[in-house]
Amino acid sequence: MGETTEIHAQSRPHLPKGVRLKRDEARGRWTLLAPERIFEVDDTAAAVLGLCDGERDLGAIVAELAARYKAPPAVIEKDVVAMLADLKTKRVLET
Amino acid sequence: MNAPSPAPPIGLLVELTHRCPLGCPYCSNPLALERPGGELDGETWKRVFSEAAALGALHVHLSGGEPTARRDIVDLTRHASESGLYTNLITSGIGVGEKLTGDLAEAGLDHAQLSFQGADKETNDRLGHYAGSWEKKRAFASYVIKAGLPLTINAVIHRANLHQVGAFIELAVELGARRLEVAHTQYYGWALLNRAALMPPRKQVEESIALVEAARARLKGELVIDMVVPDYYARYPKPCAGGWGRIAINVSPTGKALPCHAAESIQGLEFWNVREHSLADIWHTNPAFNAFRGTEWMREPCRSCERREIDWGGCRCQALALTGDARNADPACHKSPDHERIVATALAESESGERPLRFRSYKEKVEA
Numbered sequence: 001m002g003e004t005t006e007i008h009a010q011s012r013p014h015l016p017k018g019v020r021l022k023r024d025e026a027r028g029r030w031t032l033l034a035p036e037r038i039f040e041v042d043d044t045a046a047a048v049l050g051l052c053d054g055e056r057d058l059g060a061i062v063a064e065l066a067a068r069y070k071a072p073p074a075v076i077e078k079d080v081v082a083m084l085a086d087l088k089t090k091r092v093l094e095t
Numbered sequence: 096m097n098a099p100s101p102a103p104p105i106g107l108l109v110e111l112t113h114r115c116p117l118g119c120p121y122c123s124n125p126l127a128l129e130r131p132g133g134e135l136d137g138e139t140w141k142r143v144f145s146e147a148a149a150l151g152a153l154h155v156h157l158s159g160g161e162p163t164a165r166r167d168i169v170d171l172t173r174h175a176s177e178s179g180l181y182t183n184l185i186t187s188g189i190g191v192g193e194k195l196t197g198d199l200a201e202a203g204l205d206h207a208q209l210s211f212q213g214a215d216k217e218t219n220d221r222l223g224h225y226a227g228s229w230e231k232k233r234a235f236a237s238y239v240i241k242a243g244l245p246l247t248i249n250a251v252i253h254r255a256n257l258h259q260v261g262a263f264i265e266l267a268v269e270l271g272a273r274r275l276e277v278a279h280t281q282y283y284g285w286a287l288l289n290r291a292a293l294m295p296p297r298k299q300v301e302e303s304i305a306l307v308e309a310a311r312a313r314l315k316g317e318l319v320i321d322m323v324v325p326d327y328y329a330r331y332p333k334p335c336a337g338g339w340g341r342i343a344i345n346v347s348p349t350g351k352a353l354p355c356h357a358a359e360s361i362q363g364l365e366f367w368n369v370r371e372h373s374l375a376d377i378w379h380t381n382p383a384f385n386a387f388r389g390t391e392w393m394r395e396p397c398r399s400c401e402r403r404e405i406d407w408g409g410c411r412c413q414a415l416a417l418t419g420d421a422r423n424a425d426p427a428c429h430k431s432p433d434h435e436r437i438v439a440t441a442l443a444e445s446e447s448g449e450r451p452l453r454f455r456s457y458k459e460k461v462e463a
Contacts, residue, residue: 018206018245020181026103026151033181035206035245035274038153089316091273
């Protein structure tokens with residue numbers, strides 16, 4: 001089923017209805033809230049997910065992060081794709 | 096010495112009512128069902144939701160009984176959502192039409208979990224004790240999908256439907272569910288009453304686990320399948336509600352706050368009511384929530400066990416029901432001196448053929 005989890009440069013990742021990125025004030029961290037599941041999200045991952053609005057494609061997301069963190073786009077892209085593919089397999093992200 | 100302040104709860108499960116059109120013989124509600132006349136009013140439930148969010152809870156599970164039997168379910172859902180809680184409706188789907196489903200989605204509902212008692216009409220309607228529920232459930236599933244909400248199918252598994260695990264997986268895919276729970280029955284309350292009729296044979300349980308594992312691989316990225324294994328046949332117990340007073344609070348229809356839905360079966364604990372106490376007060380200071388919190392209460396073999404902060408001693412209610420003392424290790428654990436005895440009982444019951452079921456109802460006379 002590799003095909004369903006593949007992320008392309010033109011993919012427009014977004015959180016489906018029923019999945020929410022939320023600041024968990026009581027524990028001082030970001031969380032991804034999903035059906036019967038709570039994923040702890042570090043600040044970097046939260047920054048990525050904050051850009052997954054269904055408008056930006058992967059290329060735009062990577063470019064923005066590369067500028068923000070002053071890092072090579074190729075390195076950023078590898079990490080972002082791995083993270084998004086994992087969330088997609090868990091059915092908490094759509095592209 | 097005072098115990099350190101507990102970390103905040105993650106989830107709030109509210110049994111909004113014990114009214115339900117179904118009569119499942121394994122219902123997780125207590126045998127002594129609470130009467131509609133004593134249910135909390137809407138304003139009190141709203142205060143509880145606000146208090147839960149302020150305390151640090153992230154999920155609220157709107158359950159019952161059938162939660163949509165409450166006429167104010169949309170209003171309650173809206174308030175829970177506006178409080179910042181992720182709202183999950185746990186429903187039979189009976190009586191939830193297209194308009195109500197749309198209204199719930201509009202009010203901020205995040206997710207719907209729909210039960211099926213069987214994977215075909217005959218089995219479903221017989222085990223849920225409600226003729227025609229099959230069609231109503233399927234219709235509700237379509238309304239959820241139409242409203243754009245994620246759908247989970249929940250299938251409680253036991254001897255009378257264990258052969259349908261594969262069919263439940265197909266049903267979940269057909270209905271467009273994102274998630275399926277294959278939940279082997281946990282034997283408390285009504286299920287304990289019906290245990291001899293419900294306990295599945297060990298070999299078939301193992302086959303069902305293998306079948307789910309194969310389906311998980313096949314449906315990766317399409318359907319998430321969560322499985323609760325029958326703990327009588329497990330090596331280690333399941334952590335009671337994630338650990339007593341550790342991650343969850345239950346509130347009964349009349350407002351009793353409980354560490355788990357079966358906690359009232361343990362005599363001698365005084366459970367405070369949300370009418371008189373705030374949720375924070377209950378979480379931090381109700382002695383019942385501290386009774387089995389952490390590891391200090393443990394005896395051997397739990398006390399020195401390397402898994403004591405994984406399993407948290409297993410289930411207190413099961414320890415009480417099967418060994419006579421809530422402080423003992425859960426006999427589902429292979430280290431419990433009672434383990435061999437309960438497995439032998441389960442195996443004998445699982446081979447006892449077809450037996451009559453006692454369906455959940457207000458009228459059923461149940462001996463304690």
